[in-house]
Structure formats: C-alpha cells, structure tokens
C-alpha cells in the first residue's frame with residue numbers, strides 16, 4: 001500500500017493558516033497563510049501600515065486573533081526595534097530572566113552574552129551600552145531560550161549603517177549555530193536579501209509575493225541576481241523602477 005506523501009515540512013517552526021485580525025470594523029490581516037521551516041530565514045517586507053507588526057505580534061502571542069490558526073511548537077522569542085532591557089538589572093540577569101530562574105540560567109546567560117561578544121560586560125548595566133550593544137543583549141536574551149522560532153521586528157532599524165552591517169554578520173553566525181526558524185520584519189530590501197532564504201511581500205493584510213533568495217545574491221549584493229531581485233521587490237513594494245537604479 002502506498003501512503004500519501006506529506007506536503008511541506010511535517011514539523012515547521014511556524015504554521016499560520018487563514019489568519020484574520022480586525023481592529024474595530026477594519027480587517028488588517030485577511031486569510032493569511034505562512035509556513036516557516038526549522039532553520040529557514042524568512043524576511044517580510046511591505047509598505048507602512050500593511051500589517052507586518054500586527055502579524056508578528058499575533059504570532060508572538062502578544063495579540064488576540066479573530067480567525068484562523070497559528071501553530072508554533074513552543075513560545076517564539078522576539079527581538080524588537082527597542083532593546084526593552086530592564087535598566088535596574090545587570091546584563092547577565094536581563095538575559096537570565098528569559099529562562100524563568102532555572103538553576104542553570106546564570107551560566108547559560110553568561111554563555112549567551114559571550115556569543116554576542118559581551119562576555120566581559122556581564123555585570124555592566126544597560127545604561128552603559130551603545131544601541132548596537134543593547135541589541136546584542138536583546139539577541140542573547142532571545143537565543144538563550146533556544147527558540148524553535150525567532151521573531152525579529154525591525155531590530156536594526158535604529159542603528160547606524162556600519163553597526164547594522166556588523167549586526168547582520170552576527171545574526172547570520174548565530175542563526176547558523178542555533179538554527180531557529182526566523183521571521184524578520186524589515187523596511188530594508190537589501191537587508192532582506194542579505195539575510196533571508198525567502199522574502200515575502202505583504203500587501204493589504206496578505207502575502208502578495210514570495211521570492212527565494214539565490215545564494216549568490218545573498219553573498220554578494222553587487223551580484224546581478226541580487227540586483228534583479230532588488231528591482232523586483234522594489235516594484236512589488238510600489239517604488240518606481242527609476243528610483244531603484
């Protein structure tokens with residue numbers, strides 16, 4: 001007897017089926033479907049107000065939904081645009097608190113801070129950190145939980161260009177080591193191409209387009225395949241092609 005073959009990943013990091021979210025009478029997310037495999041990096045682009053943050057907050061369990069289903073194997077970890085560190089706790093405790101006071105939480109927090117290059121600052125305070133360093137702590141706090149799904153809501157948007165490039169390198173390293181599924185919300189087309197395996201374009205509350213990112217485009221932003229993808233994404237985002245040159 002031949003059994004039917006399963007479709008897609010049998011144990012995805014995230015599965016969203018016909019999600020709906022309303023604010024009052026306005027439908028902001030409408031019948032949205034999304035699946036992210038373990039170890040897959042997905043970037044979500046879309047013009048302001050199309051519903052990206054609403055989707056991310058629903059997936060994080062921070063907001064109610066009005067219809068459909070969200071399945072994730074465990075609680076996702078989230079990094080926001082602001083670091084959201086507790087100013088009265090030293091860095092190691094800011095990270096350890098994500099582990100609900102497990103007996104090993106201090107050692108694990110220290111290891112996680114080491115991974116983001118802050119192993120020498122364990123007892124320092126959030127007020128003494130630069131914006132990039134604070135986002136490193138936020139990343140350590142997310143990854144120490146060993147999440148199956150990592151949600152990144154424009155985590156580099158407030159950083160200067162050089163720090164942002166360094167953070168891209170760090171995130172690539174960390175994701176390669178920990179292999180969570182990742183959903184990155186960003187406004188930056190180049191950031192999406194540099195980091196993601198797959199880029200989604202959201203429009204009016206649903207996924208309107210989807211592109212796999214060729215490895216050559218990810219590795220080299222000057223590669224012709226990166227340029228072609230960039231133009232296609234900008235066109236889908238409604239940015240005129242002459243601006244994209």
Ligand SMILES: Nc1ncnc2c1ncn2[C@@H]1O[C@H](COP(=O)(O)OP(=O)(O)OP(=O)(O)O)[C@@H](O)[C@H]1O
Nearest residue numbers: 023024028046047048049050051052053054055187
């Ligand atoms: N709490 C709320 N109450 C009412 N409307 C809301 C609320 N939160 C968001 N909205 C509306 O829902 C729509 C989607 O908002 P959302 O923040 O998800 O967009 P976005 O794509 O993340 O935008 P941006 O890129 O500017 O962050 C917007 O029109 C917004 O005004």
